[in-house]
Amino acid sequence: MEANFFERVYTLVKQIPEGKVTSYGAIAKALGTAKSARMVGWAMNASHTIDSVPAHRVVNRKGLLTGKHHFDGTTLMQQLLENEGVKVVNNQIVDFDKHFWQPKLEI
DNA sequence: AAGGTGACCGGCC
DNA sequence: TGGCCGGCCACCT
Numbered sequence: 001m002e003a004n005f006f007e008r009v010y011t012l013v014k015q016i017p018e019g020k021v022t023s024y025g026a027i028a029k030a031l032g033t034a035k036s037a038r039m040v041g042w043a044m045n046a047s048h049t050i051d052s053v054p055a056h057r058v059v060n061r062k063g064l065l066t067g068k069h070h071f072d073g074t075t076l077m078q079q080l081l082e083n084e085g086v087k088v089v090n091n092q093i094v095d096f097d098k099h100f101w102q103p104k105l106e107i
Numbered sequence: 108a109a110g111g112t113g114a115c116c117g118g119c120c
Numbered sequence: 121t122g123g124c125c126g127g128c129c130a131c132c133t
Contacts, residue, residue, distance in 0.1 A: 005130060024115055028129095036129040037115040044114055046131085060115060062121080067114030 005031070009043035010050065012103045016057045019085040020101035021093055023061045030103040045070065056080040063096030 008031050016022060024044075028037040040058070047053035048070060056077040060066045068077035068091060078088040087094035 025117095028115080033129065035116080035127075038113055038127095039115090039129055039131090041114040042112085042130065048114095055114075058114080061117090065114090070114055 005033075005039060006043045006046050009040055010047060010053050012107060013044075013047070013053045013055065013058060015103070015106050016054055016101055019099065021057045021059055021063075021081070021086060021096070021099045022101045022103055023059060025061050026100075027058065027103050030107045041067070054080075057084075057101075059093060059096075063093035065091045065093070
């Protein structure tokens with residue numbers, strides 16, 4: 001199996017198709033650490049150094065771009081999502097449930 | 108080895 | 121939805 005918890009998160013996040021988004025909790029649950037969605041966020045923090053992980057497709061359960069602060073600018077994450085067809089208004093994804101992608105189905 | 112930290116979640120009001 | 125609180129686990133120093 002893969003070495004770190006991080007790599008598992010990366011592997012899963014990388015599988016997120018364009019125009020789709022998911023939540024930390026969903027990823028955490030898919031990995032088996034449902035009660036520790038914080039770990040997913042922590043993994044994303046490390047993903048910042050990897051740049052192969054579409055972290056902009058990962059938001060919290062409310063559809064808020066909580067992690068946009070960790071991106072380069074302030075609207076980078078939002079623009080990336082909009083570029084893929086995901087509407088974002090005021091740091092929040094519109095029709096979040098429609099764009100929601102369930103990692104459990106893929107894992 | 109121990110403590111601190113974190114891009115969260117769920118429950119309650 | 122929004123604010124507050126507790127829990128939870130892996131990584132870092």
